[in-house]
Amino acid sequence: MSKQFDVIVIGGGPGGYIAAIRAAQLGFQVACIDEWKNDKGGPAPGGTCTNVGCIPSKALLQSSEHFEHANHHFADHGIKVSDVSIDVAKMIGRKDTVVKQNNDGILYLFKKNKVSFFHGRGSFVKAVDGGYEIQVAGSANETLTGKQIIIATGSNARALPGTPFDEVKVLSNDGALRINAVPKKLALIGSGVIGLEMGSVWRRLGSEVTILEGLPTFLGAVDEQIAKEAKKAFDKQGLKIELGVKVGEIKTTDAGVSVAYTNAKGEALSLDVDKLIVSIGRVPNTIGLNVEAVGLQLDERGAIVVDGDCKTNLPGVWAVGDVVRGPMLAHKAEEEGVAVAERIAGQHGHVNFNTIPWVIYTSPEIAWVGRTEQQLKADGVKYKAGTFPFLANGRARALGDTTGMVKFLADATTDEILGVHIVGPMASELIAEAVVAMEFKASAEDIARICHAHPSLSEATKEAALAVDKRTLNF
Ligand code: FAD
Ligand code: NAI
Numbered sequence: 001m002s003k004q005f006d007v008i009v010i011g012g013g014p015g016g017y018i019a020a021i022r023a024a025q026l027g028f029q030v031a032c033i034d035e036w037k038n039d040k041g042g043p044a045p046g047g048t049c050t051n052v053g054c055i056p057s058k059a060l061l062q063s064s065e066h067f068e069h070a071n072h073h074f075a076d077h078g079i080k081v082s083d084v085s086i087d088v089a090k091m092i093g094r095k096d097t098v099v100k101q102n103n104d105g106i107l108y109l110f111k112k113n114k115v116s117f118f119h120g121r122g123s124f125v126k127a128v129d130g131g132y133e134i135q136v137a138g139s140a141n142e143t144l145t146g147k148q149i150i151i152a153t154g155s156n157a158r159a160l161p162g163t164p165f166d167e168v169k170v171l172s173n174d175g176a177l178r179i180n181a182v183p184k185k186l187a188l189i190g191s192g193v194i195g196l197e198m199g200s201v202w203r204r205l206g207s208e209v210t211i212l213e214g215l216p217t218f219l220g221a222v223d224e225q226i227a228k229e230a231k232k233a234f235d236k237q238g239l240k241i242e243l244g245v246k247v248g249e250i251k252t253t254d255a256g257v258s259v260a261y262t263n264a265k266g267e268a269l270s271l272d273v274d275k276l277i278v279s280i281g282r283v284p285n286t287i288g289l290n291v292e293a294v295g296l297q298l299d300e301r302g303a304i305v306v307d308g309d310c311k312t313n314l315p316g317v318w319a320v321g322d323v324v325r326g327p328m329l330a331h332k333a334e335e336e337g338v339a340v341a342e343r344i345a346g347q348h349g350h351v352n353f354n355t356i357p358w359v360i361y362t363s364p365e366i367a368w369v370g371r372t373e374q375q376l377k378a379d380g381v382k383y384k385a386g387t388f389p390f391l392a393n394g395r396a397r398a399l400g401d402t403t404g405m406v407k408f409l410a411d412a413t414t415d416e417i418l419g420v421h422i423v424g425p426m427a428s429e430l431i432a433e434a435v436v437a438m439e440f441k442a443s444a445e446d447i448a449r450i451c452h453a454h455p456s457l458s459e460a461t462k463e464a465a466l467a468v469d470k471r472t473l474n475f
Helices: 014-025 047-052 054-077 088-112 193-204 224-237 330-344 373-378 394-399 427-439 444-448 458-468
Strands: 003-010 030-034 115-119 121-128 131-137 142-151 155-157 185-189 208-212 240-242 246-252 257-262 268-273 275-278 282-284 317-319 358-360 365-370 383-389 405-411 417-424
Touching (some): 003 131, 014 115, 014 142, 014 330, 030 142, 047 088, 054 193, 185 193, 185 268, 193 224, 193 358, 208 268, 224 240, 224 405, 257 275, 358 427, 373 383, 373 417, 383 458, 394 458, 405 444, 405 458, 417 458, 427 444, 427 458, 444 458
Parallel strands (some): 003 030, 030 115, 142 317, 185 275
Antiparallel strands (some): 121 131, 131 142, 155 282, 257 268, 358 365, 383 405, 405 417
8 A cells, every 4th residue: 555645755955855845834745755875874865965065065165264264364363373284084074964964954854844754766656546656665665656746856977978986086076075185186177166166175175186177268157257356366276277178088097097188279188186076067867767657758968858837748747956957056946846835735936047146165255146247248238337346345354355346237227137246255145135136126226225234245245236336435
């Protein structure tokens, strides 16, 4: 006899666990199935984000930033430290504790919201009258029946053709977060979000880091002016980024890894390193779902085909997060999860794709929402731009971190904010104001007229909004 649910969620990452909680809040009987195992074989809900993504990477970024400050910045404050060293095992152990706290937090939330959790792999068996039969295989071996199914099975790291991850020398994001000693030389392929974040961690801890990027432009999706400013800062830090390369043969040797590549000038070179991190994007994950049993449609990339409301080609089957189109971000997955649960309840859940913020947690941080200047030009939109440098912000000077700027782009006629781009301290937090403003269709003038606390980094946001109308007060 199978267990009956109103909603079955397959995948317990940010898309899945949040969808399950919201559906339970709306009064549904909900099951969430997730197969992630901790090192003892027990459940570890939270998906990529919690286990090998957002959370552990930010834990290591924090530890390595403390190390960098102790080594290079404390002296400016008159703080003398000697013999600064890093205990990598302890740092990794702390990261694992942070991850576990998050896993346990999700299990607690499932209990609190009466979501039934099943640890194992979920797969379609067949469509049944008024729903679908789902099999769970793993720690739990059960057959469940759900009227509505939400698929949130996430994504996996993309490997270079012919170079599988061994997670010892050739690492995906998983192995990159478990390196147990500072590599003398580290190479990364791909200077996207993971390349820059992971490259920063190990550079701060003392590795000689080279990032090989295939495209000729640095961070092509980022506003050009902001990307240029960020690149300047990374160059100064000694993060070596080679653009326009073509990666050739990759050989693992006793000593490490040898990467053959052609640089932008067409010169054939090779790089010998202790470890190689491959961060060239991610692929949607539908492995083991048995989509054929029910005829669930996938696209040519293997992503589940959905409409704007996350509906698949099958009645009562929805999909959210990395396994569908759109940015592969935890908060995007969460918003889709909430919206789908609300749609199942007959409500009007919505996700505004135009106001999804992006953050790269390097130092300086890079954050943005809305369109870039190059996109506005390409779209033929008439706009006004305003920038304000952190160098002219009192709080940034007090912090000793004056790199970067805030940049506003507003419609030339209506003054509506079209994009906000930040490179600098706490950009990840500052961007929230811009997201709220854009969600409420605010004008640059609206932000310029709002009282911001002094001294605070957020004053740079207000000043950049003033700069749109060429009336900055402090620059
Ligand atoms: P996932 O988090 O991948 O979760 C899917 C879950 O489903 C997994 O637990 C998986 O085991 C499970 N599953 C899959 N198939 C089955 C099955 N058949 N049965 C049962 N369970 C199954 N995003 C941000 O917004 N901010 C960040 O700072 C950030 N940092 C990142 C850093 C790294 C190194 C990486 C790799 C990613 C980062 N991301 C970040 C991206 C973020 O992790 C993803 O966008 C997010 O996890 C997607 O959520 P999801 O729920 O769609 O899928
Ligand atoms: P990415 O898409 O951000 O960057 C991949 C980079 O690799 C690109 O610059 C691409 O041009 C380059 N590339 C692709 N193939 C190549 C090749 N053969 N040789 C050389 N360069 C090549 O992907 P990444 O960094 O793997 O991250 C995956 C996703 O995870 C991100 O897109 C993002 O959605 C998410 N993520 C989000 C974070 C955040 O929000 N802070 C942090 C880390 C990941």
